[in-house]
Amino acid sequence: MMEILKAFLVGGIICVIGQILIDKTKLMSGRILVLYVCLGCILGGLGIYKKIEEFGGAGATVPLTGFGFHLAEGVMKEVDRAGILGIFTGGLKAAAGGVTAAIFFAFLAALLANPKEK
Amino acid sequence: MDTTKKAQQEYDKMVKQASPNSPIFMNCLKAFISGGIICIIGQLLSNFYTGKDFSKEEAALLVSITLIGLSALLTALGWYEKLGKFCGAGTIVPITGFANSVVSPAIEFKKEGMVFGMAAKMFIVAGPVIVYGTLTSMLVGLVYYFVK
Amino acid sequence: MSKKIGKQTVRLAEGVVILSAASIVGPKEAEGPLSKYFDQKVEDPFFGEKTWELAESKFVEKNMELAVQKANLNPKDIDYVLCGDLLNQCTGSSFGIKNLNIPFFGLFGACSTMGESMSLGAMLVDGGFANHVLTGASSHFCAAEKQFRFPLPLGTQRPPTATWTVTGDGAVVLARKGEGPKIVEITTGKIVDMGVTDANNMGAAMAPAAAALLQAHFEDTGRTPQDYDVIATGDLGTVGRQLVVELLAKEGYEMDSRYTDCGIEIFDDATQDTHAGGSGCACSAVTFCAYFYPKLLAGEIKRMLFIPTGALMSPTSSQQGQPIPGIAHGLVIEGCKKGAN
Known part of the structure; x- marks a missing residue:
């Protein structure tokens, strides 16, 4: 039960920061996503996000900062394994599952659904 | 009409006065609750998959794939857009928002064809996320290579 | 002549x-x-x-x-x-x-x-x-x-x-001939750029052009806002209308309740969640044709000033950070004489 509450809190707070950015800076959602993924990646590289993830669980991995965190974890793991070439392969390798899923489901959705009015 | 820099600055002040602000407190509350709920769903899924003897990493990937699939379904039904209007960042920031930003143009631009419409425009919103995410990961890898 | x-x-x-x-x-x-x-x-x-x-x-x-x-x-x-x-x-x-x-x-x-x-x-x-x-x-x-x-x-x-x-x-x-309301005067607008870049605040981007057009029209004709039964701008919405009122007050013209905006008339924000109002070419076009034209025809409106407003931007100009200049075109339309029909 505790981990559910923690996920709710951490995930909620990360979303609130995004909301404040949208309302205060008029940033488009696309820019927020870019900012979040880069931030998550850098915090991941510094080892800070790992601590947030240990505390918040899915609350830290479900937001897009978690995606950035996975990129950082992946690239560091590959550098450990393959040396300098890992810089080129680690990030996208870690992102492969998510990106492929997005492409597959988007393709499927486009086949089945038509644009609708709001 | 006076359009000098000074007049423009003065007009900018008038515009700020006349324009209502976003209801930021309510927006934040909605974002907090909706974003939090999506993360709870993620946590429940994660518990479910780890309970099925998947490793932590496999479970994390399965959670992402499940959430992306759910988001695609809601987007195709036209519901994610309605949620987004209410939840704001609560449905933009989670991975479901990323999925929504890939699925939306795929559906909208299929009228321009399956190659130059659907496929070419699929990443008009989410492409930058992958570009800058990858570049940042290279930076992290590079620093890590020399520092470790 | x-x-x-x-x-x-x-x-x-x-x-x-x-x-x-x-x-x-x-x-x-x-x-x-x-x-x-x-x-x-x-x-x-x-x-x-x-x-x-x-x-x-x-x-x-x-x-x-x-x-x-x-x-x-x-x-x-x-x-x-x-x-x-x-x-x-x-x-x-x-x-x-x-x-x-x-x-x-x-x-x-x-x-x-x-x-x-x-x-x-x-x-x-x-x-x-x-x-x-x-x-x-x-x-x-x-x-x-x-x-x-x-x-x-x-x-x-x-x-x-x-x-x-x-x-x-x-x-x-x-x-040229026939029964109906008449266009009697035309005031053509100039492009006005007040440096507004927020594409989510088109009313603010276009209001200066509408205000400039109104001022030019009043100076050219020697009239005041009170000489019209209705003054209707195109798609400024609530924010833009407010700004026009303020801009003209600075020049000494009082825009009272005779002044409305088609974008305010066409939607009800409270029930339709449209926020500041309606916009687009059709906003002023359908509001004029459906709502104001019959009133002109019936003689309920004797003289109106109709001012469709436009925001001159493209997705490219916006992405390149260019401001959104505005334009407005004014027409004075006189209604049919009451009972003449």
Whole structure:
């Protein structure tokens, strides 16, 4: 039960920061996503996000900062394994599952659904 | 009409006065609750998959794939857009928002064809996320290579 | 004999008659406060077509036909058609009227297109170049969102200053002779750039152009806002209207309750969640044709100043960080004498 509450809190707070950015800076959602993924990646590289993830669980991995965190974890793991070439392969390798899923489901959705009015 | 820099600055002040602000407190509350709920769903899924003897990493990937699939379904039904209007960042920031930003143009631009419409425009919103995410990961890898 | 009075205004010798006005709208407009005034209300935003763009063209085609019909004319009686829309290269209009077989001038004045087309149409008639001119403007919410903002299924929040593009088409038949309200004066607007870059606050971007046009019109004609029964701007919404009132107060003109905005009339924010109001070429076009024209015809409005407003931007200019300049076109329209009908 505790981990559910923690996920709710951490995930909620990360979303609130995004909301404040949208309302205060008029940033488009696309820019927020870019900012979040880069931030998550850098915090991941510094080892800070790992601590947030240990505390918040899915609350830290479900937001897009978690995606950035996975990129950082992946690239560091590959550098450990393959040396300098890992810089080129680690990030996208870690992102492969998510990106492929997005492409597959988007393709499927486009086949089945038509644009609708709001 | 006076359009000098000074007049423009003065007009900018008038515009700020006349324009209502976003209801930021309510927006934040909605974002907090909706974003939090999506993360709870993620946590429940994660518990479910780890309970099925998947490793932590496999479970994390399965959670992402499940959430992306759910988001695609809601987007195709036209519901994610309605949620987004209410939840704001609560449905933009989670991975479901990323999925929504890939699925939306795929559906909208299929009228321009399956190659130059659907496929070419699929990443008009989410492409930058992958570009800058990858570049940042290279930076992290590079620093890590020399520092470790 | 010069028809020009003042710097930006012309007076038409005999006045040009608006023989008929026709309007067609989509489902959201049909739920709004002006619902009962529209000629045609279409439930399906695709209008039976495959794409939003073709749907917009069908709105144009059906409404243009109706405008001609309401004037008791045939398309072959029309000398010119002048119209425009928001889509790239104005395909909404050209695909819509291609089967009418009328000589065509395509126009782009962003959301001010109704004012531009009526102004030029009236000048063509008054100048003796045409007996009947068909003018109009159209927009489609979904096609405009797709082109200017985001794919529709994307979950985003609209700020309170945002406006909602009207789906529909408004068209009028202008004539040298006949019964109907008359266009008597035309004030053509200049582009005004006050450095507004927020594409979610179009009212603020266009308000200075509307205010500049009003000021020029009052200076040219020697009139004041109180000389009109109605002054209606195109699609400034609540934010833009407020700014026009403030800008003109600085110049010594009092814009009272006679001043309204078509974008405020067409939607009800409380029930329709449209935020600051309606926008798009069709906003002023359908509001004029459906709501104001019958009042002019009945003599309830004796003199109105109709000012469609436009924001001159493209997705490219916006992404390149350019500000959004505004434009406004003014027409003085006199209603029929009461009981003359």
